[in-house]
Amino acid sequence: MIKWLKRLLFEKVSTKLIAMVLSLILLSATFISMTYYGSSVSIIGSHVRASTKQGAKQTADYLSLMLTVGTDMGQQIFRNTRLQEVLNQERQGHLTVDQQFEIKDSVGQTLNNTIYSSSFVRSIYILRENGESWGSGLFNASKVKRYTLSGHEWYSDVVSDKANELWLPLGYDPFSGGGDDTELVLTLVDAFRNLKTKQTEGVILVNLDGQLILDAVQRIQLGKSGTWRVVDPTGQVLISSDSEQWGRPLADAGLAERLASQNEEIAEFQTKLNGEEDYVVSVRMANGWRLVGQVPVKEIIGDIVSLQRRVTMYTAMFLLVALLVGLMFSTRITHPLKELTRQMKAIENNNFKARSRIRSRDEIGRLSLRFNQMAGQIETLIREVEEAGTRKREAEIRALRHQINPHFLYNTLSSIRWMIKLGQTDNAYKGIAALVELMESSMGKASVFTTIRQELELLDKYMVIQRFRYGEGLSLETSAEEETLDFEIPRMLLQPLAENAIFHGLAPRDGQGIIRLDVRRQVHPPAVRIAVADDGAGIEPERLATLLRGEAEENRTGMLGIGLHHVQETIRLYYGPGSGVDIRSEAGRGTIVTLTLAPKEE
Structure with missing residues (x-):
């Protein structure tokens, strides 16, 4: 079995021809497939990235507008004349109960009128550690009393003037309604100062509609499992569809560092997370925050991978067809060569009646035809030598023997056969073509004489064949x-x-x-x-x-x-x-x- 396999793989021209054909088809199909795959990934990837960046830029501008509205609202409340009058009335003291109720209603109406001017704002609160707190809408003052406001860093930083204003991560409003976690908001904390005394009396909370913000972020398409977050320059997550990330730093420290180093308005890059390649797009907002989208790269090119599998399947089918075609083709090539080789051996054994069957009109068929003509001429000339015996005929038959020496033909065909076995098909065909031309030139005329020009051309053809044997x-x-x-x-x-x-x-x-x-x-x-x-x-x-x-x-x-x-x-x-x-x-x-x-x- 092993010997049979060795003969099949190393001694059969047909096997090598089939292997060559299959290799060429496989290489061609692989090259075309990889080229198509790379081009498709590049084109589709660029289109997806362009669409994603455009959507992210629009959303970032929309969020920046909302934040600007929140900031403007905070300044509007801070500079409201009625609210400043209330602060001055409280400084004078000795307010009656009726006056306190009147102030509460007046401030509440002022805050309600303010939030009605923008659909982005859900509520506005004025919180004070010492004194009454006011709010719009469903503000619940009793919830404020449960808190020690000064115990919250956001309150103490603003009141102590460590921060003029700051934003809190997305969360639920703790001061609204009768229950807990009733309304999702993004909160701006601004200082509430007495313009007359320049003293900070408390804080202003401007609550933007958190659900509206989440909807805006989630509308951006990024694959099937792509996520969007808004992070501040420190890497803290302020907005995310995953509530567990609110107020926490990015889990990927490397991603946070890379985002912090980005100076472009829109940046995109690839990073590895848990061993998987992710595509990241980042858009800078007006206040320095970044809207960050992240999705596995394979989701962007998932359809291309599926197409690649189909191309591979079709390639396998083509290889099977090529195998069958290669078997037919190799049989047509090798069978005439085998028969011609057998006839060469017969000529070598002085059987000049040997003839090769002509099966085609290609180079091999022409070679068989010339071989038959050669064998016929040899047979005729030998008969003439035996019959005539003159010196002229002896010289002519010797010239013919040198001209069409069976050993030379046999060695040449053996060399060609080994070239085919070694996969040197180009050289094999060149050798066959040169041998055919040599025989055509040498047998094309019946005259004993030729010109030096033609003899040199014939010698060039002879040298071509010898170079295949001895090298360049x-x-x-x-x-x-x-x-x-x-x-x-x-x-x-x-x-x-x-x-x-x-x-x-x-x-x-x-x-x-x-x-x-x-x-x-x-x-x-x-x-x-x-x-x-x-x-x-x-x-x-x-x-x-x-x-x-x-x-x-x-x-x-x-x-x-x-x-x-x-x-x-x-x-x-x-x-x-x-x-x-x-x-x-x-x-x-x-x-x-x-x-x-x-x-x-x-």
């Missing part, structure tokens, strides 16, 4: 005079020289090096000189001497002798006196093979 460190540099490019030479005359330079010069050095090919016209005597040089390992002196004497038998082993013998025979066959092959080599420095091609005399 293998290079070919050509230099040819323009007037020599149309000079005709036998086909595949230069490839054996390049092949020898690679296999015997550069291959011992890991296939790294440069082959330089130079083509020049010789004036006296008229000829074309072609020099092929490499910077490889060179040829041993004993071997070089043998080659220079032309002692290269047909049964020798090794490509060096066969290739040079083919070139020598071809030159002897087609060119005149003065033509030949010259070899100069130095061990460790490289080899230079020079061909001199002089035309035959007519």
Whole structure:
């Protein structure tokens, strides 16, 4: 089972093709999903924040207006002429009971008339430690008597002039009605002074409608569980929908410090509370308080997360479809390659009747077609060699053998096959394309001769294939005079020289090096000189001497002798006196093979 899995994962081209397709789809889907998710979060988040800030700003302005009305009411009561007259009457003393009742009714009417001028104000009280206390509406004087006013910090601070005025947190009015906690109010405590004596007689309580304030704050939409609070510069909560927070400092000390350091009118930031990321928006009110909203970030982008799950589900479905398509696609790719490889092995075993079935018109189909043509030509030429036996036909069949050497094709296809196995599909397709072009160029004409220009182009295609085997460190540099490019030479005359330079010069050095090919016209005597040089390992002196004497038998082993013998025979066959092959080599420095091609005399 383990061996089968290893073969499936590491030796099957189809598995790697499917993995490649699935990986591309997965990467694409993930990239698109993440990009869409990030963009959606940014867009929706910005819209939510803009809407929230706008609502918070409007509410902060509304609350600031209410506080301003409360402050103005306190000043109006403090400077009321009738109330100042009452203080002066009390200073004179000896008030009768009727006068006291008249004062109480008069002050109550004055306070009632004042609160009727604004819907924000629920009640106004004047509280004194020494003397009568008055109030509007349902003011209960008996409740005042239960309190020791001087025992309350808010009363003592204002009466002792430590604070000119102060605001109490949202709470229930303790001096109203017959029961307790009957009315929710936000209270301003202001000093009640005698303008004549400048002495503080008590305090003025202006009670704003607490329920109206809470409704205004709770109308701001902030997710599903978002909360709003009003805090003073010290971090004390003055207004909140949670009554347990009234008058207490913010539970998150870090949040309180950050709010205190904010100088902007409207600020927004994210903070962690109990390990959860929260979005916070803060708007400064006219008196320095801040309206603060807080909500978990996930609530703002909750719909986007749901959409992300759906995208993930659709991606999984697409991957399943891609798996099926990949199986079909890989089968169409690998099956022809496997069959072509089997036919290559048959050719290697001298079965030149081997033919590959053509299943498509793409590069693989074209390669199969060229292979079939190659096999047919090889079979025909071998038959001609066996029948004719002339030197010319022998030279041609050797050229054809070098041109379409089954070992070369087999090695090339094996390299392409390994590229596909290793996931190098781009290089594999480039190798197939180069091999197809090489075979098309080499088999496109029936003529034995071609131009140097075409031969160099063919050599470039050959080098492309060799680079896939030896790497980019293998290079070919050509230099040819323009007037020599149309000079005709036998086909595949230069490839054996390049092949020898690679296999015997550069291959011992890991296939790294440069082959330089130079083509020049010789004036006296008229000829074309072609020099092929490499910077490889060179040829041993004993071997070089043998080659220079032309002692290269047909049964020798090794490509060096066969290739040079083919070139020598071809030159002897087609060119005149003065033509030949010259070899100069130095061990460790490289080899230079020079061909001199002089035309035959007519």
